[in-house]
Amino acid sequence: MIPSPQGPPSTTVHVPLGDRSYEIDITSGLVEHAAARIHEVIPDLSHAIVIADLAVDEPWANQICEGLSTGSQKMRVSRRTVPSGEPSKSIAEFEQLLNWVLEEGGDRRSVVVAVGGGVIGDLAGYVAASFTRGIRFIQIPTTLLAMVDSSVGGKTGVNLPGAKNMVGAFWQPNLVLIDTEVLSTLPERSFLSGLAEVVKYGVIDDAEFFAWLETNSKALIARDSASLRYAIQVSCQCKARVVGEDERETTGRRAILNYGHTFAHAIEATAGYGKLLHGEAVSIGMQMAARLAIDLGLTNETLLQRQTDLLTACQLPTRFPEADPATMLPVMMRDKKVAHGKLRFILPTRLGKVEFVGDLEEAAVVRAIQASR
Amino acid sequence: MIPSPQGPPSTTVHVPLGDRSYEIDITSGLVEHAAARIHEVIPDLSHAIVIADLAVDEPWANQICEGLSTGSQKMRVSRRTVPSGEPSKSIAEFEQLLNWVLEEGGDRRSVVVAVGGGVIGDLAGYVAASFTRGIRFIQIPTTLLAMVDSSVGGKTGVNLPGAKNMVGAFWQPNLVLIDTEVLSTLPERSFLSGLAEVVKYGVIDDAEFFAWLETNSKALIARDSASLRYAIQVSCQCKARVVGEDERETTGRRAILNYGHTFAHAIEATAGYGKLLHGEAVSIGMQMAARLAIDLGLTNETLLQRQTDLLTACQLPTRFPEADPATMLPVMMRDKKVAHGKLRFILPTRLGKVEFVGDLEEAAVVRAIQASR
Numbered sequence: 001m002i003p004s005p006q007g008p009p010s011t012t013v014h015v016p017l018g019d020r021s022y023e024i025d026i027t028s029g030l031v032e033h034a035a036a037r038i039h040e041v042i043p044d045l046s047h048a049i050v051i052a053d054l055a056v057d058e059p060w061a062n063q064i065c066e067g068l069s070t071g072s073q074k075m076r077v078s079r080r081t082v083p084s085g086e087p088s089k090s091i092a093e094f095e096q097l098l099n100w101v102l103e104e105g106g107d108r109r110s111v112v113v114a115v116g117g118g119v120i121g122d123l124a125g126y127v128a129a130s131f132t133r134g135i136r137f138i139q140i141p142t143t144l145l146a147m148v149d150s151s152v153g154g155k156t157g158v159n160l161p162g163a164k165n166m167v168g169a170f171w172q173p174n175l176v177l178i179d180t181e182v183l184s185t186l187p188e189r190s191f192l193s194g195l196a197e198v199v200k201y202g203v204i205d206d207a208e209f210f211a212w213l214e215t216n217s218k219a220l221i222a223r224d225s226a227s228l229r230y231a232i233q234v235s236c237q238c239k240a241r242v243v244g245e246d247e248r249e250t251t252g253r254r255a256i257l258n259y260g261h262t263f264a265h266a267i268e269a270t271a272g273y274g275k276l277l278h279g280e281a282v283s284i285g286m287q288m289a290a291r292l293a294i295d296l297g298l299t300n301e302t303l304l305q306r307q308t309d310l311l312t313a314c315q316l317p318t319r320f321p322e323a324d325p326a327t328m329l330p331v332m333m334r335d336k337k338v339a340h341g342k343l344r345f346i347l348p349t350r351l352g353k354v355e356f357v358g359d360l361e362e363a364a365v366v367r368a369i370q371a372s373r
Numbered sequence: 374m375i376p377s378p379q380g381p382p383s384t385t386v387h388v389p390l391g392d393r394s395y396e397i398d399i400t401s402g403l404v405e406h407a408a409a410r411i412h413e414v415i416p417d418l419s420h421a422i423v424i425a426d427l428a429v430d431e432p433w434a435n436q437i438c439e440g441l442s443t444g445s446q447k448m449r450v451s452r453r454t455v456p457s458g459e460p461s462k463s464i465a466e467f468e469q470l471l472n473w474v475l476e477e478g479g480d481r482r483s484v485v486v487a488v489g490g491g492v493i494g495d496l497a498g499y500v501a502a503s504f505t506r507g508i509r510f511i512q513i514p515t516t517l518l519a520m521v522d523s524s525v526g527g528k529t530g531v532n533l534p535g536a537k538n539m540v541g542a543f544w545q546p547n548l549v550l551i552d553t554e555v556l557s558t559l560p561e562r563s564f565l566s567g568l569a570e571v572v573k574y575g576v577i578d579d580a581e582f583f584a585w586l587e588t589n590s591k592a593l594i595a596r597d598s599a600s601l602r603y604a605i606q607v608s609c610q611c612k613a614r615v616v617g618e619d620e621r622e623t624t625g626r627r628a629i630l631n632y633g634h635t636f637a638h639a640i641e642a643t644a645g646y647g648k649l650l651h652g653e654a655v656s657i658g659m660q661m662a663a664r665l666a667i668d669l670g671l672t673n674e675t676l677l678q679r680q681t682d683l684l685t686a687c688q689l690p691t692r693f694p695e696a697d698p699a700t701m702l703p704v705m706m707r708d709k710k711v712a713h714g715k716l717r718f719i720l721p722t723r724l725g726k727v728e729f730v731g732d733l734e735e736a737a738v739v740r741a742i743q744a745s746r
Contacts, residue, residue, distance in 0.1 A: 091468045098464070098540055102533050133530060133541045134621070157506060160475050167471055168506045169542055248507070 013236045016244040020172040030179035035067030041175045047076045051124040053116030054081040056142045061115040078104035089158045097127045111136040117143035118150035125156030129171030139176045144194025148235035153243040180228045193279030195314040201238045204259045207352035217313040259346040260286035266328035283316035292368035293347040323373045325366040386609045389617040393545040403552035408440030414548045420449045424497035426489025427454040429515045434488040451477035462531045484509040490516035491523035498529030502544030512549045517567025521608035526616040553601045566652025568687040574611045577632045580725035590686040632719040633659035639701035656689040665741035666720040696746045698739040
């Protein structure tokens with residue numbers, strides 16, 4: 001953990017991936033200087049393909065495009081908005097974007113710039129991964145969730161009907177620009193949803209950070225700039241380290257990031273996509289996972305209590321009244337992390353420490369779901 | 374060059390790509406032993422997804438599926454055919470296959486097996502690259518063109534309307550199985566078309582192999598098994614070496630494989646896709662490239678004459694009566710290898726040696742096209 005939460009106003013996190021390494025800039029007021037920073041990282045840039053979430057086109061994508069198309073290093077900018085929300089992560093939208101990039105004269109030297117949340121980042125990233133078998137890519141996340149999770153790590157892709165993230169590529173960005181000021185326009189519920197993933201990093205990797213979150217939850221909810229920067233920095237550092245150890249999810253190490261997520265995906269699917277935000281489902285999913293860990297004797301009630309209190313302080317749901325093992329279990333069995341039809345979970349043993357648990361009895365999972373209603 | 378064309382009945386070519394390295398087996402009667410060889414390379418295989426060209430489903434895909442689903446190491450086999458021909462390389466077909474793989478219960482441990490020519494290999498390879506962000510992949514090419522070219526090197530993808538191979542991924546196979554016996558069912562024109570790429574390797578990389586081809590063209594056309602094995606082996610060795618030096622087409626080295634291809638793509642597009650086979654267009658394209666090299670003073674008439682004679686001996690076209698600079702040049706400018714709007718060519722200086730030539734005057738290109746009518 002970084003010693004002081006009151007660091008400099010600008011922080012850079014390095015993602016160590018050999019010749020695919022990149023930096024995450026975290027600061028405030030970055031959007032207005034985005035063009036200069038992009039030019040630093042990609043000096044030969046002459047054509048930017050900006051794909052933005054309709055909801056943040058004004059003011060953020062607008063500012064970025066203006067910066068890119070004016071000034072001493074001005075370049076050609078193609079710009080397109082995509083509707084917010086999960087339905088945009090489809091092969092149909094992917095195809096439309098690719099045809100548009102071709103019409104715009106995109107080539108191997110063009111650079112895709114994603115401006116939006118996880119949906120836009122995943123979709124635009126997959127376009128970047130696929131156009132002429134891969135072009136350069138910059139992430140400018142505009143939701144807290146995307147800042148601490150989806151914009152880091154190179155997972156891109158779209159959904160198939162009934163199966164999330166089933167199609168895609170690992171494609172690392174060349175740069176991630178995180179401007180905490182952008183969060184000022186983020187709706188409250190979406191902002192709070194992002195905090196669930198922040199809490200997750202504390203539980204899986206960093207007890208000291210978890211304690212810091214307990215002390216500073218009020219400042220975070222008030223969107224205090226320094227507190228946010230620190231929370232995002234620690235989250236990105238954790239994710240960058242794990243991704244650096246297991247870029248393509250082959251060693252199993254990266255799976256620790258899925259704490260609460262096997263439950264969360266089933267919660268989202270049975271609630272109906274869109275009813276619960278992803279972070280809200282993750283919040284409930286972490287509760288189910290903690291309860292499962294207690295049931296299996298891996299941890300004690302104290303961890304669950306502190307997790308419950310912190311999530312509650314973050315105004316996140318900790319229970320799911322409609323939780324039904326009969327509908328959730330089949331969805332969990334279809335999860336793409338299931339191997340040979342066996343459920344596997346990331347479960348906490350103490351704050352800051354998780355274990356991989358496979359081959360467990362279904363009854364324990366059922367109890368964890370039922371106890372979270 | 375390998376000293377003797379009368380090698381052992383089975384040859385293996387290694388493709389050196391670090392942790393993505395793989396072997397190309399070249400032999401006769403391999404299809405009936407394909408299952409055993411696949412199990413050797415992928416011991417934990419339990420679900421094979423066989424995607425076959427409709428034209429070779431009987432007898433070849435049938436034999437392979439039978440081998441996989443019976444015997445001591447039998448596994449679950451999902452099988453689907455795709456119509457032959459370029460229109461199958463579309464995002465629509467890609468999407469249908471992905472949905473089918475999901476319905477068939479494919480997961481991260483499934484393996485895609487492509488049985489067919491370049492169209493099937495590119496399409497099935499892109500499905501393998503994309504499903505759950507990448508699963509294992511085996512190429513069993515059934516055309517000479519696919520054996521010596523598209524099945525080696527990891528280029529996968531589909532077309533956009535009016536733009537070939539515009540979408541895709543670099544995704545290396547885990548194994549390539551080349552059975553020369555399979556060529557017995559290949560139509561004559563398709564077989565001869567494959568010889569164009571074989572001749573290409575002689576021109577760009579290996580004067581001795583070119584001379585061997587001059588001596589053995591009759592045996593090749595008669596589909597003599599030992600001669601074919603040798604020609605395929607030298608071709609694959611050349612391609613494997615170049616791909617090993619420049620996997621993702623970033624250093625420019627891999628571009629030497631495109632000798633004749635910038636012209637060929639424009640020939641295919643202006644002739645109307647499907648009118649000329651790819652190898653036929655490459656044959657004419659190499660003639661245009663050689664003429665351009667002479668025009669620029671890079672080489673002499675002898676090279677062109679020997680190339681013309683060998684292509685003619687292989688019953689390949691060396692002229693394109695409809696060649697029209699006015700329609701071909703705009704297509705060439707749209708080629709995805711064009712950088713900053715400048716045409717670049719791979720041109721021969723002597724047999725076995727090519728150079729990268731950029732920034733040349735359009736008039737010389739026009740003359741090379743006109744001289745090949």
